[in-house]
Amino acid sequence: MDILHLFWNLVPVTLVQGLTYALIALAIMIPFRILSVPDLSSEGVFPLGAAVAAALLSAGAHPLIATACAVAAGFLAGATTAMIHLKFKVHSLLAGILTVTMLWSINLRILGRPNAPIFGIETLYDWISPEILRSLPLQITVAATLAVALVLALWWVLQTDMGLGLRGIGANPQLAPALGVNLVLYTAGGLGLASGISALAGALMAQSQGYADVGMGVGMLVNGLASVIIGEAITGRRTLLRQIAAPVVGAVVYYQLASLALALGLNPSDLKLVTGLFVLLTIGWPVLIGRKVSGAGL
């Protein structure tokens, strides 16, 4: 079968894509599940990371510095969303939308134009080994290592006293301050952490594809949500590790499913509609079959 053959050939490429976008899914899970402060900043922070990395690389910065600055910029954007939410008492979703909107202009400023190539400039991948971008197995290894390392790091952090404070805020925002947790600081730190991961994804994506584009964040959010939902259906949420691993597992599966759908003839421009309907269906499923909603959805 031609169609399945096409899909099969794309599996490794899609795997790299899924493992990279897994970081965005991870960044979406943290506010939703750990902090219970749903945040949509990713859509603007992902291209922010790409823009910062590309601009700095073009200016001659070391790839490591460029990537680190991208992460720092992402952290600031996430913390900004948190401050808008907490200080101006704006709903966190609206605060995120404001951040995304403002980031669009900022990203354009940083890049200087909508699309900036960084061909011929040493990227993080070239710096580690020039072989990486020429070999698919190496790319898969690098992306998988990074995703697993991030999951494990997050797993560890969330079990420390500080991490427990973060989870405490998500679990009971009234109790946590009474136990001495600074709600503003921890929320800003938590959203900052999540956005830092989104920006890292953007910086890496720009360096692997060789350009940054202000529009590269469009749709990332819904894809990320779909990834989180799929992942949680597979791993469950019984333990902290399962909860943290879910977005990564989900992203890998989601992008393969999307690739299969495209191979089967789905028009690429219809993919967002299908993904959106899928997210809706999953969230609305308990309502549709008449079961009491227990807050298991998003």
Added chain:
Amino acid sequence: MSSTDARPALTLDALRLTFHPGTPDERVALDGLNLRMNEGDFAVVIGSNGAGKSTMLNAISGALQPDSGRVLFGAQDVTDLPVHRRAGFIGRVFQDPMLGTAPALSIEENLALAQRRGLRRGFRLALGRGNRQRFADLLAPFGLGLETRMGVLAGKLSGGQRQVLALLMAAMQKPRLLLLDEHTAALDPGTAELVMQATRRIVDEGGLTTLMITHNMQHALDTGNRLLALNAGQVRLDLDAQAKAGLTIEALVQRFGASDDQLLRA
């Protein structure tokens, strides 16, 4: 109880707080309230709805800012400190069992979270081996059987179990003041009795200075060494252990707002 030598553990100095000032809903909740709590005092607070009991506790914890007046722990003025910065002084249990624990965290994680109350939180694992055992030992005396189920989510516990857990969390890292805000009111009578026993035990063993609001007149008489009655945002009655010992529920109701059916609910 002489308060002349030592500084009081807690001083409330002319606390004033008005809700919705300048609107038709304006209500004076605290009207120049004064209170001194000595080290080791266990004061029970009674009063009808709207007397200012919860507002007083909220002003102490920092959840509400008084319009004027001061809150002092020992010599330290904490009036302007936010909740999380005075948390080191205060343990608190709420009326709603949902509020005193974090439902999505396990029993031992709740205790670990409370263990750092008022302390810096760093990158040390919250549940080291020593902690796990210590937490289990802490729970064991209460006979709830929770010490063998430390990994269970607090959200799965019954109301009474949660209030005992919340009490333990509030008493960890010995607070200078324990605030109990009608913490048995949402429980059935049998469970309320169990939680009261746990309360007396925890307060006695820790020698904790405690303020307990209750609507249960029997608990008000049986518990503590001091009885405070609030009305219209002021302390109207302040009985020491001796004066309290001679009281009956009937006398208490007669002396203090017999018209209020809340007070009759013994």
